[in-house]
Amino acid sequence: MYNPGMSAIFEILGKDAGGRIGRLRTPHGTVETPTVMPVINPNIQLIPPKEMRNFGAEILITNSYIIYRKEELRSVALEKGLHGLLDFDGPIMTDSGSFQLSVYGSVEVTNEEILEFQQKIGSDIIVPLDIPTPPDVHFRRAEEELAVTAERLEAARRLIQGEQLLAGPVQGSTYPELREKAASYLKDLHFEVYPLGAVVPLMEAYRYTELVDVIAASKRGLSPASPVHLFGAGHPMMFALAVALGCDLFDSAAYALYAKDGRYITVNGTYHVEKLNYLPCSCPVCSRYSADELRKADNREELLARHNLYATFAEIRLIKQCIKDGKLLELVEQRCRAHPKLLDGLKELYSHSPWLEQLDPATKGTFFYCGPESASRPEVLRFGKRLDRFNLEGSVIIRTTPVKGEKDYDQILIFKAPFGAFPAEMEEVYPFNAEVPKFPDYEALTTALSNTLKLIELNPQAEFTFICEKEFSHPLIDEINKKAKLVYREDWREE
Ligand SMILES: [Zn+2]
Structure with a gap:
């Protein structure tokens, strides 16, 4: 039997536009959404996982395929469990190797093997080995890969039926009709979490118009009561937009990857630390260091990673406050002015106003007109x-x-x-x-x-x-x- 009563696992406490504040129950505790899962690389830990709580993290994500493939990690994980390996006692989601599959074209594990491994090491949210179809492929390829993904997800649903949550990734490339079809098919298999897969290339190329359409199409196919994870989204400048469309979970490898590159995250975009004369933030790192000191610090990468995490979680808290106040769309309109491509995304969001209007509460905080786009609000x-x-x-x-x-x-x-x-x-x-x-x-x-x-x-x-x-x-x-x-x-x- 699948986990009965989706409402018991995910409870919605507040709504604004398509966004919501929710509570997701996992074997290692309850998480308030929307939230970001910091990505933990099991090989290199710039910041110890248990310290992640200090930034506001309630749940982490790591890659079970990396652990599976490396004997010294695998044996510890099998003996002490995933939580013992990472020394973190809160919820942990695991990815399956699908990302590696999308980058290298193949992986040395089957769907069943990686599912059983995630189950054995005690993952809180298990992800099947789906096929992440990239944007712009031929329709036939997207359809064929979707059929393989569907088979693997059905197999996963048969295999994982305990306390652990199972994710059902929605694929379908840049074809909204395929995304919606896939989502409505998966809805009936009753997954506990629905990641929207293979959207990273869209975000990397600032293709926010298509990203909005992919999210909206997938959401239309799913039950509004299900939690949705925008897989690979880690930049806070687009969180508000994605939350307004109904995304509840994000994951950030960006905090560490950007830090490695000397990049400093803000909600208005990213700066290279070499070009920063001032630090426009008051987190503990930016309060303590000047731009010059940060640039020259021996532990620059770690300091940048810490700032990036603070900036990321500050935005999540602001988004949650805006949902409570019924002011989420005002925040979205402000954030989407950070980049013209985000402004395109905002316009696309409001092209879905007939759908958003059905989700939007009938009464909420005072409507602020923030610019011409506001004329198209739900x-x-x-x-x-x-x-x-x-x-x-x-x-x-x-x-x-x-x-x-x-x-x-x-x-x-x-x-x-x-x-x-x-x-x-x-x-x-x-x-x-x-x-x-x-x-x-x-x-x-x-x-x-x-x-x-x-x-x-x-x-x-x-x-x-x-x-x-x-x-x-x-x-x-x-x-x-x-x-x-x-x-x-x-x-x-x-x-
Ligand atoms: Zn800072």
């Missing part, structure tokens, strides 16, 4: 879909701020971009209590004016007067002028 889309709920009759005035004589009208509507027109009584109600700039940008006006036009058309029995601001310049104003009485504010006279 909350704005939701308002547009519900315009037919308003029944308007008699004389209706639409204005931004109050105008003289408005009390003589049967109904007063407030015009606020990017939403449109809504009854004045709702002004303080979410999302209409939004904080927006005084002068809306073109995108906000487009959405607000087209919603207003739609509202006017839906209520032919009412007589509309639209008080327009002179700063509003948009072709849709002429359309409104054809269906309502349009008066510019400075021309408005009390009637």
Whole structure:
């Protein structure tokens, strides 16, 4: 029998957009998500695994294939267990050698062998030997490899049925339809964790548009109650975006690999330590060392790794706070301004607003308009879909701020971009209590004016007067002028 009751293993405590705060139960303890698993290289440990808790790590990940292949590691792992080998008593996930398979083309172990090995050494989350199909391959190859992966995952599900969690990686290359199909097939096999595989090449090439589509497609196929691991994602600058799409787990080899290269991670991108004159961070490392001292330190690699971990976990904590406050999308919009390719990813995220809208809580923290992309947020889309709920009759005035004589009208509507027109009584109600700039940008006006036009058309029995601001310049104003009485504010006279 597979582990019954997925909700017992993963519990969702809070939501915002597609993001959630969750609790994942493993044999070695419970983990709060979203979180990052620092990757532990069993051969070289720059920072002792048990120290990882000091940075905020609750779960680690290591590679069972590396341990399996090296006799001195394998014998210790079999004798003392994985937790004894790494000297860490919290949850540990193990990878299977799929990564090596993707790099070298072959591995010296079978799916069954590596599964049994992970089981024997006491891994908390076991990963089968799936085929990580890279981006851009021919559709037929992606489909064929997916079939092999499916067989191996079925075998894994039959084999692993105890307390240990089993991961079911979702593959399918850069074909959203294959990702969704694979995900919905795996959903019925009831894995405890769903890694999204082979996305590293997309992240390395800053292909965030496709990354967003891969995540969204996979999520659509899975149950929203399942935890999702974005395999290989370790840079904090894209965590908020991935969390907003519903990713719960990340893993970071980046903290160590970047340190080895002299690279210093921030949420806005990476600096080379040789080019840093100042340290824009206040973690224990950056508080103690100047940029110059850090550069020249004998243990530079270790210090950089420590800073990289602090920066990584600070972002996770901020993301969790934003979910609690209902402000995750504001954070995503800020983060995605760090790089134009991330901005493309943000636009792609909002192309999925109809889907996100179904996941997004109906009420949350005050909506902040952060830029033209905000006009496509799920909350704005939701308002547009519900315009037919308003029944308007008699004389209706639409204005931004109050105008003289408005009390003589049967109904007063407030015009606020990017939403449109809504009854004045709702002004303080979410999302209409939004904080927006005084002068809306073109995108906000487009959405607000087209919603207003739609509202006017839906209520032919009412007589509309639209008080327009002179700063509003948009072709849709002429359309409104054809269906309502349009008066510019400075021309408005009390009637
Ligand atoms: Zn620092």
